[in-house]
Amino acid sequence: MTTTFRRSSPSALGIDAAGVDRLVIALEGAPGVEPHSIMVLRHGEVAAEGWWAPFAADRVHLLYSLSKSFTAAAVGIAVRAGLVDLDATVISHFPELDAEVTDERTRRMRVRHLLAMASGHRTETIERARQLDPTNTVRGFLLLPVDEEPGTVFAYNQPCTYTLGEIVRRVSGTSLLEYLRPRLFEPLGIDDFAWCRDDSGAELGYSGGYTTTDAVAALGQLYLQGGVWNGERLLDQDWVAAATSTRVENPDEANPDWSVGYGFQFWMARHGFRGDGAYGQFCIVLPEQDVVVATTGQSLDMQAVLDAVWEHLLPAIDRPGSTADDERLRARLAGLALPPVVGGPLGDLPDGSASVAGSPSARLGAGLEALHLSHDTDRGWVLTLRDPWGEVVAPVGDGSWAIDGATATSGARDGDELSIDVRFVETPHLLHVRWDLASGTASAAWETEPLHDAASTLHRPAD
Template sequence: MVKGIASGVGCSLVPSRLLATAPDPEGDGLSRASPQAAEVDPRAVLDFIDSTFANDLDLHSFMLYRKGNVVAEGWSWPYASHRPHMMHSLTKSVTATGVGLAMDEGYFSLDDSVLDFFPGEQPARLTANLKAMTVKDLLTMQSGHTVSVSGSVFRQIKTSWIDEFFKIPVTDQPGTHFLYSSALSFLLSAIVTRTTKETLRQYLESRLFKPLGITSLTWGSSPNGINSGGNGLTWKTVDSLKLGILHLNGGSWNGKQLISRRWVEEATRTQVSDAQYGYHWWQENAVNAFYAEGAFGQFSIVFPRHDAVLALTAGVQDGEALLKLVWDQFPGAFKGLSSDYRARTEDALAGRIENLRLLPEARATASPTAQEISGRTFVIEPNQDHVSQVSFNFSDGCMTFHQSDHRGDHTVHVGIGNWIESTTGITGNKLHHQYQSENMKVVASGHWWDENTFEMTWQFVESAWVDRLICRFYGDQLSIDRTTNANYASRVQPTLRGKAEKG
């Protein structure tokens, strides 16, 4: 499906203030109120938004909850409230919730040996340190490993991830030092699956997702069908907010105790003092906050003393830079209205929110080169990304980019003078933290820098990523340079070079 998007419409960030006080205007089970009604200083919220853009940090969305209501919210165009967003390691806090529920139901305990859950997958040599590893050691990231494993590593492995876990040397005594690793979260997911006979996604459906009204989530799995645990969860911003609200309220939702208060208190307090880490939840003790964090700026931040939760999605290389801007304004925003508060301050916030957008106005440009190259196939020189050929098909207001590689044939529809939304499976895992999907929503536009240089922008609107491609044409020669905004590996794809086929 290809859908045109008016380039001048900043359909971003609809301020809840304009909704006045309403029980559930968005149909998500949450009521709305104005910042003033919840004693939130709108100037602080405005300053936070301004600071993100002043520091070139792409804020995709935010939702602020206080005293029982959502008081400010929004999505930077082309992001929107209905779109899900990849959450990366924020997933770990969801996994911890599943672990807590399974423990509440008596499936296992903190002190159980990890090995006991996997009698058929144990390595031939069992060291004393491996034998000593417990569920609690996994939850607190104190496994005894000295090698941290990213989800990007496991995603490339097509055999059992449980076997891969047990290949990691347990060099140190478990429980003695902190080392963050997604492998530990995966094994927690596997433990839930082994004991409950359900995947973590299935186990949480009736116990967490359905009561919270979370319906449109997806969660990646290992080759053996075990949810990844440390990452791979995609859901909406409001779902991250609900996760925070649930923990703010001690595991209670609409008067029903979904998870024990005792578990919530233990999970969200500091268990590892030198890391300010609980059971897959981080703490910021200086401001009495705890939070779930995912790569590239995904957050659910809870301020228990202030009865508040802030959920964010973003596309930034350094999530800590975004978090620092949060601490600059929160929880200070909850200390009451600024002395110079006027109605116009709230109006200024609404106006700023209403006009936020990530993508610039699309430029309508032209070049005679477009007609010369349109429909021609460029054969690409051998390259590490296995791209074999590309083509550019120009028509009125649109260019369709085709790429063939080891995964098959892919297209991206690119607006000329506008932005076009379509679905693509184009290869990009090396730039995208080793994530690869066949059905990615992308909003794209292109323009000519000069007669021979064409730039495309691809905003993958259910993730953190925006890619830019510079295509240079020299007679029948072509080069393509592709970069992305955020990645823990290289953000630059090696230059592709090719030559147009004759005929």
């Protein structure tokens, strides 16, 4: 866990705590929004922070596409070191593909175009790239002819970021993680960052990053400070200016905070700029207010999260607060929690165990092959989930969350009907398991579908 930031209070930093309190209430009450953490910085100090149990400050959280902003930082550091030229063509970094890549517009694609999601493609290319080459994403991407001149059209496009990661790996001779560790993570005090890798062993770059909420806040604070940290310049000032201003217009995006331009792996917003990831992972930077907001969650309505920040936090900045409101907010933040499953006690499990296996005629859902329940005097109820990649074994809390490794599990019973929720607490995701003990049938369903994992792989990857 990072320990860089000094802890203060909203009123000491010129924020009305009542506004932050209303923000928290709004996040908890908004349909389609489930917050897991929030951290508000002003002037580089923590004004407010909280985690909804069973999520916790020292636990990493899957960032999804917020990972892109960390990959971009690696490019920015490499630019400062003279290893990468933004105006170099992409193909120049992959000479082994020179003879194969014949499309003239693809050959004119530059590094800066990848950073701005302006490769010239009109739509996402990840699946088409994988179809062209299942083992080499960069090759598949570069063999796809582009639709428009690079730099002229925006399309959110995962292979752009993956290719940036591969460029950094090539010019540095090491992995993204190893490149960033002494140059970004250690200076910022980030001591836990992991990345999902593909079959080649390369970090995804565009997704799959795992880190803590305050690490997200630290990245935002670095950009807010123009690339300087504790007197040391980590990113060039002109890089920060380019990364955090519109490089390509994107007016066709549906939501208002997604249609005001895109920088270098940062979205512009109606207020400031941000990195974000699926299901509500946000790094929001408000330069005019000298504020950074970091959040994690499981939210289907990401626009609603931003709307709540604009409605409740922005008006609270530079508005007089009180120590009494500070204390009320502190108490609320200390008691944040997601409710366990509601119902009667679990009681005894008939015959000591129960199992259900999937079949073509009786599918369990959520990609599972089998479910198993057992009960013993030492551990209580235990749920086992099996999918094609492995097993998850999780004790079940009776009216509470039982935290074990990367899961927090809660169950309740109504006669022979069991309801068990499994939270994968290093990710946004929640699995609902429903079991009819009388009929011996069970089913599982995701609250939010994992984008590149199964139940047994929803945890911080090994370094």
